Amino acid sequence: MHRFFVMPNQVNLTSGEIVIHDEDVKHISKVLRLKEKDIVEICDGESKEYICSIASIHKNEVVLSIEEERKSTQEASVxxxxxxxxxxxxxxxxxxxxxxxxxxxxxxxxxxxxxxxxxxxxxxxxxxxxxxxxxxxxxxxxxxxxxxxxxxxxxxxxxxxxxxxxxxxxxxxxxxxxxxxxxxxxxxxxxxxxxxxxxxxxxxxxxxxxxxxxxxxxxxxxxxxxxxxxxxxxxxxxxxxxxxxxxxxxxxxxxx
Structure with a gap:
């Protein structure tokens, strides 16, 4: 599963969406050639992860629908x-x-x-x-x-x-x-x-x-x-x- 980082303020739990901008848009659409409904993994850089499906892909943004929220377990205690x-x-x-x-x-x-x-x-x-x-x-x-x-x-x-x-x-x-x-x-x-x-x-x-x-x-x-x-x-x-x-x-x- 492909993984991307976002800022915490890009995660909207009220709407259940995450909007991706900048270089990752090109990477998702042009390099990886992902499509709507494909599943990706999003991390907010503060130990929270989201399993998302791609809702829509536009020229300058990708809108993701949050399917699951969980705490990241990849970071060491020290x-x-x-x-x-x-x-x-x-x-x-x-x-x-x-x-x-x-x-x-x-x-x-x-x-x-x-x-x-x-x-x-x-x-x-x-x-x-x-x-x-x-x-x-x-x-x-x-x-x-x-x-x-x-x-x-x-x-x-x-x-x-x-x-x-x-x-x-x-x-x-x-x-x-x-x-x-x-x-x-x-x-x-x-x-x-x-x-x-x-x-x-x-x-x-x-x-x-x-x-x-x-x-x-x-x-x-x-x-x-x-x-x-x-x-x-x-x-x-x-x-x-x-x-x-x-x-x-x-x-x-x-x-x-």
Whole structure:
């Protein structure tokens, strides 16, 4: 069943209709070639889903009739925020796509000491983030997410540290940390403390990793360095790996 996201205000429970505009209209009519009475799945991005039949297709809108309303069960109980050192080329596209599939809640691009990529202007930043947000939306549709991860505008390392204070726990895979892994951190928490962890920040460096001064600053602000084993992972691999570990230990990856 094809899945589409809408804003909550597009859902009219009084009339029992949802009206779709913009690019999804073309996708429904021209690309997927769906017809009236075909069934689609709609998500409002706030964990509510609607099974709908297509009532009518017009040039600029598609009108859907709500057949069933239900709560989305695709989102994990733990929210994970990725603080990603901005990498070169298309690596960020891959990071956004795959972490969205795994259940990421937010992605914050961070300008770190070893970040090579530079944005020409604030307008360039906005344009890039809009593109990244679109990648997240497409990945969310494909993986049947209940919401679309938010891609933030790039932050400085200092601002990202400040933002991370909202998280219950922050972890930073670091090649010079040889003994303590994420599992070890969780094992040393009581069951009550584990249950209270609802939001985790995952910090990943760009190509070349973190500067030592950044690691010191992170530790001073309560961020825990952890090992991912004896092998050095690329920046585009480390985030997937860390997110998988978090979701396995505290989320819903692997089932009950």
């Amino acid at each position: 929210e994970v925020v990725l603080y990603q050192g901005v990498p070169k080329g298309a690596k960020m596209d891959l990071i956004i796509q795959k972490t969205t599939e795994l259940g990421i809640k937010e992605i914050i691009p961070v300008m770190m000491e070893r970040t090579v990529v530079q944005f020409d202007s604030p307008k360039d930043e906005v344009k890039k983030v809009e593109r990244w947000q679109k990648i997240a939306e497409e990945a969310a549709k494909q993986s049947k997410r209940g919401m679309i991860p938010k891609i933030h505008l790039p932050m400085s390392f200092k601002d990202a540290i400040e933002d991370s204070r909202k998280n219950a726990l922050n972890i930073m895979p670091y090649e010079n940390e040889e003994n303590r892994g994420f599992k070890n951190i969780i094992k040393n928490l009581s069951k009550e403390d584990q249950a209270s962890i609802k939001k985790i920040g995952v910090w990943i460096g760009p190509e070349g990793g973190f500067e030592e001064s950044e690691v010191v600053k992170a530790i001073e602000n309560g961020i825990h360095p952890v090992t991912l084993g004896p092998r050095i992972l690329r920046t585009e691999t480390a985030g997937f790996t860390m997110l998988s570990l978090v979701m396995y230990e505290l989320g819903d990856l692997g089932g009950a």
